[in-house]
Amino acid sequence: MKVSKIFFSLLAPVSAIIFSLGVGAIVLLIVGINPLDAYGQMVSFSADSTSFASSINKAVPLYVSAVAVAIGFQMNLFNIGVEGQYLIAAMFAGWVGTNVVLWGPLHITVIILTAVIVGAIWAGIAGALKVTRGVNEVISTIMLNFIAFSAIAYLLANTFSVESESLNLSTGKLPDSALLPNLNFLITMFGFNEPRGIEIPGFLVIAILLGIAYYVLVWRTRFGFELRISGMNPGSARMAGVNPKKMVFYTMLLSGGVAGLIGLSTLMGKLGAYTQDFPRGIGFTGIAVALLGRNHPVGMALGALLFGVMDRAALVLKLEGIPEEIVVIIQGVIVLAVVVAYEIVGRIVAAREVTAAAEALKASNGAEVAA
Amino acid sequence: MSRVLSRPVGILGDGDSATLWHSGTEGASHRQEWVVADNGRAVELIAITKTYPGVIANDKVNLSVGLGEIHAIVGENGAGKSTLMNMLYGMQIPDSGEIKVRGELEHFRSPKDAIAHGIGMVHQHFMLADNLTVLENIVLGFEPKSGMRIDFDGARKKIIEIGSRYGMTLDPDTLVEHLSVGQRQRVEILKVLFRGATILILDEPTAVLVPQEVDELFDNLKVLRDDGVTLIFISHKLDEVLSVANSITVMRGGKTVATVLPQDVDAGQLAELMVGSELPVPETTASTVTDHVALEVRNLTHRSNDDRTLLDDVNLTIRNGEIVGIAGVEGNGQSELIDALMGIIDPETGSVLLNGEDISTRHTIDRHEAGIGIIPEDRHRQGLLLSAPLWENVMLGHQSQAPFVRGPFIDMKGTRSATEEVVERFDVKTPNIDVPAHALSGGNQQKMIVGKEMLAEPDVLIAAHPTRGIDVGAQSAVWDELRAARQGGLAVLLISADLDELIGLSDTLLVIFDGKIVASLDPGDVTPEILGSYMTGVKVAS
Numbered sequence: 001m002k003v004s005k006i007f008f009s010l011l012a013p014v015s016a017i018i019f020s021l022g023v024g025a026i027v028l029l030i031v032g033i034n035p036l037d038a039y040g041q042m043v044s045f046s047a048d049s050t051s052f053a054s055s056i057n058k059a060v061p062l063y064v065s066a067v068a069v070a071i072g073f074q075m076n077l078f079n080i081g082v083e084g085q086y087l088i089a090a091m092f093a094g095w096v097g098t099n100v101v102l103w104g105p106l107h108i109t110v111i112i113l114t115a116v117i118v119g120a121i122w123a124g125i126a127g128a129l130k131v132t133r134g135v136n137e138v139i140s141t142i143m144l145n146f147i148a149f150s151a152i153a154y155l156l157a158n159t160f161s162v163e164s165e166s167l168n169l170s171t172g173k174l175p176d177s178a179l180l181p182n183l184n185f186l187i188t189m190f191g192f193n194e195p196r197g198i199e200i201p202g203f204l205v206i207a208i209l210l211g212i213a214y215y216v217l218v219w220r221t222r223f224g225f226e227l228r229i230s231g232m233n234p235g236s237a238r239m240a241g242v243n244p245k246k247m248v249f250y251t252m253l254l255s256g257g258v259a260g261l262i263g264l265s266t267l268m269g270k271l272g273a274y275t276q277d278f279p280r281g282i283g284f285t286g287i288a289v290a291l292l293g294r295n296h297p298v299g300m301a302l303g304a305l306l307f308g309v310m311d312r313a314a315l316v317l318k319l320e321g322i323p324e325e326i327v328v329i330i331q332g333v334i335v336l337a338v339v340v341a342y343e344i345v346g347r348i349v350a351a352r353e354v355t356a357a358a359e360a361l362k363a364s365n366g367a368e369v370a371a
Numbered sequence: 372m373s374r375v376l377s378r379p380v381g382i383l384g385d386g387d388s389a390t391l392w393h394s395g396t397e398g399a400s401h402r403q404e405w406v407v408a409d410n411g412r413a414v415e416l417i418a419i420t421k422t423y424p425g426v427i428a429n430d431k432v433n434l435s436v437g438l439g440e441i442h443a444i445v446g447e448n449g450a451g452k453s454t455l456m457n458m459l460y461g462m463q464i465p466d467s468g469e470i471k472v473r474g475e476l477e478h479f480r481s482p483k484d485a486i487a488h489g490i491g492m493v494h495q496h497f498m499l500a501d502n503l504t505v506l507e508n509i510v511l512g513f514e515p516k517s518g519m520r521i522d523f524d525g526a527r528k529k530i531i532e533i534g535s536r537y538g539m540t541l542d543p544d545t546l547v548e549h550l551s552v553g554q555r556q557r558v559e560i561l562k563v564l565f566r567g568a569t570i571l572i573l574d575e576p577t578a579v580l581v582p583q584e585v586d587e588l589f590d591n592l593k594v595l596r597d598d599g600v601t602l603i604f605i606s607h608k609l610d611e612v613l614s615v616a617n618s619i620t621v622m623r624g625g626k627t628v629a630t631v632l633p634q635d636v637d638a639g640q641l642a643e644l645m646v647g648s649e650l651p652v653p654e655t656t657a658s659t660v661t662d663h664v665a666l667e668v669r670n671l672t673h674r675s676n677d678d679r680t681l682l683d684d685v686n687l688t689i690r691n692g693e694i695v696g697i698a699g700v701e702g703n704g705q706s707e708l709i710d711a712l713m714g715i716i717d718p719e720t721g722s723v724l725l726n727g728e729d730i731s732t733r734h735t736i737d738r739h740e741a742g743i744g745i746i747p748e749d750r751h752r753q754g755l756l757l758s759a760p761l762w763e764n765v766m767l768g769h770q771s772q773a774p775f776v777r778g779p780f781i782d783m784k785g786t787r788s789a790t791e792e793v794v795e796r797f798d799v800k801t802p803n804i805d806v807p808a809h810a811l812s813g814g815n816q817q818k819m820i821v822g823k824e825m826l827a828e829p830d831v832l833i834a835a836h837p838t839r840g841i842d843v844g845a846q847s848a849v850w851d852e853l854r855a856a857r858q859g860g861l862a863v864l865l866i867s868a869d870l871d872e873l874i875g876l877s878d879t880l881l882v883i884f885d886g887k888i889v890a891s892l893d894p895g896d897v898t899p900e901i902l903g904s905y906m907t908g909v910k911v912a913s
Contacts, residue, residue, distance in 0.1 A: 221779050222770050227765065229763075240767045
């Protein structure tokens with residue numbers, strides 16, 4: 001029973017990934033490239049410690065982003081504004097971080113709190129609009145993204161930027177006390193080479209803790225129960241003493257607060273500053289990862305890792321003269337295929353349950369007759 | 372040999388006006404002639420089997436319905452009536468067995484197929500859009516076209532024609548939100564007839580109606596039958612079935628146990644076939660009413676946003692060991708009264724006192740904790756989490772209290788053992804407590820709701836339609852629970868549409884009409900007729 005359960009929960013994502021690789025292969029064939037060759041290059045390129053570190057580096061913020069999106073999904077809220085929330089939160093956190101001088105752990109805490117609060121406020125605007133005025137959160141968070149992008153551009157150019165020799169606008173380099181130590185020892189302790197030019201981010205630890213906290217909060221606390229039932233059935237929630245509107249607001253705050261953490265892995269890691277070319281798009285990709293991982297903390301971790309590996313592997317294609325966009329195509333197809341695959345597998349499982357339950361009932365009826 | 376029915380569609384007058392529109396036919400008139408095999412059977416279901424998780428809903432069921440008859444299907448909830456009808460209507464596909472319509476073997480994959488074969492279904496829960504007119508609701512999804520436009524004028528004419536033919540007059544241009552429950556049901560029936568149905572399935576059509584509306588419905592059904600329409604009628608109410616049906620099929624435990632003629636049986640025999648035992652009668656034992664007032668409502672008044680008075684100076688008192696029944700046609704303030712008691716709405720004036728303490732400003736969750744139990748009027752929308760496992764359903768409403776939580780965390784062990792206890796003590800039939808609530812039959816869902824409220828040992832129980840839509844067996848179980856709890860000193864506010872239930876269980880019977888308590892009656896010497904006249908506002912107590 002246990003084994004078949006694991007088998008069926010992996011069936012959908014695995015078959016979706018295989019299908020997507022197949023689609024990628026067809027596209028490669030069309031443009032006249034041997035897919036086996038291309039995939040072989042990707043695999044051999046990925047299997048080294050620098051690639052590993054790079055994949056983790058990409059996966060950590062993606063995972064945090066997926067968790068932020070998944071919190072909204074738990075009560076049928078679609079927070080598309082994770083993108084704007086994390087960028088504006090990272091900028092404020094960078095600015096605060098460079099402008100305070102504190103003892104290390106406290107400095108880091110202040111930066112994290114700033115990011116969480118700014119992210120929560122930005123998402124909270126959408127939450128408040130939904131609760132008080134009935135504005136759909138999809139619309140308002142999309143609009144808030146645009147506002148965030150413009151506000152960032154303005155503030156970075158006029159208020160927050162510091163003098164620097166490069167043309168790249170920046171909130172300034174964070175002092176060492178604000179940086180998280182890297183975790184490269186995780187690689188070197190097993191005898192592999194130190195990764196070159198990239199680090200395993202210290203934020204990995206926080207991301208893992210976040211995943212555990214997410215699981216406990218949503219499935220093991222009264223708050224999580226009230227959050228989920230507000231999404232499932234607002235009428236029943238209200239009768240049970242839960243105010244679904246309040247939960248909408250709290251959920252948006254929570255989702256935005258987590259979104260605020262997305263940029264910190266980069267901010268407090270190798271980059272050490274909020275700059276004009278701070279990585280973008282993680283908020284949107286996080287939606288895909290949440291879908292791929294079915295809002296489950298472990299599923300989303302595997303999904304984030306997969307996307308991280310693929311992003312890294314894309315680099316080699318460029319070197320070999322193969323269009324790296326093939327990876328984006330594969331990622332896109334995975335998201336579509338996984339939604340379909342979950343539906344199909346869900347039906348297979350349901351059909352199996354029907355037979356199993358009917359047999360169980362027959363057996364118990366038989367026992368009653370015999371007794 | 373076969374014969375062609377002279378008026379198979381059974382809707383329209385003769386001559387050229389006898390047209391039916393089909394969407395996409397560009398206004399072309401079309402009249403469908405059904406060829407019927409010589410045995411004169413409208414519907415034959417042969418050895419139909421359908422299983423769900425943990426339940427064999429239909430086990431080799433046979434059913435034969437004659438052309439132009441009213442055929443009633445009776446049985447407890449979970450007996451498989453709705454499942455059977457859903458398969459005839461193409462909403463579900465049988466695992467095995469044959470469906471024959473007018474002698475022809477059919478394989479319906481969706482309701483579309485069934486509609487194309489002249490089968491229509493009127494569901495228990497109406498599927499109408501409140502903010503559209505009667506006309507718009509009827510044509511929705513089946514729009515007659517005239518060129519590029521929807522032919523509303525033609526449709527309006529047609530609806531009036533159908534309506535007057537069967538005595539179901541309705542203004543096609545009224546908004547559905549202004550209609551009574553009975554009128555809405557007529558819209559549903561017209562909708563099905565408009566689509567050309569000659570075989571109508573009615574799923575518990577009387578469950579939502581007041582006595583006067585039931586009579587009107589039956590008159591309409593008889594006119595339809597006399598015109599050649601075949602009617603399949605699902606019900607629990609045996610007296611109604613006996614008065615209107617031409618033949619009756621009884622289902623029990625997913626099987627058809629008998630098909631009888633109404634003149635050959637009485638209600639008692641029918642009930643016995645249904646449950647395999649005596650029909651339970653709601654009847655309280657000696658009074659257990661004490662002097663201690665558990666719940667008191669004072670001068671409760673509430674208005675809607677558009678300033679309609681929903682509750683008008685409601686006063687009531689419930690003592691420990693007392694069941695106070697509230698009779699009334701639905702929509703006369705019952706829902707608002709429940710919401711005000713539970714703290715879901717904030718009434719304009721008035722107060723609610725629990726054991727002498729004013730709880731008017733307390734939150735819903737505090738009222739749960741203070742000892743008010745609730746069996747909500749709409750199970751699916753207010754009482755259950757259909758996709759969640761049973762243990763989460765049992766926790767619902769008690770998620771702030773032991774044994775369900777410890778601090779901010781869910782106490783899984785406590786929750787699971789409480790759920791096991793509910794399942795055990797209240798005889799909830801389920802494979803285990805991890806199945807989602809939608810896997811249970813209506814009766815078992817209700818037993819679970821009653822069970823979880825009783826387990827919390829409340830001081831006051833608000834029981835809204837506690838036995839609506841559940842089978843006779845579950846009904847008697849719920850009644851027994853209420854009686855036992857009353858014996859133990861529970862104060863119960865019973866809101867119901869089932870007059871027998873109200874009269875049988877209540878110590879005091881109040882009638883609510885237009886938001887006002889218009890009468891306080893002794894259930895010992897009241898008749899459904901007297902009650903009915905108060906309920907409809909015909910009679911007003913001095």
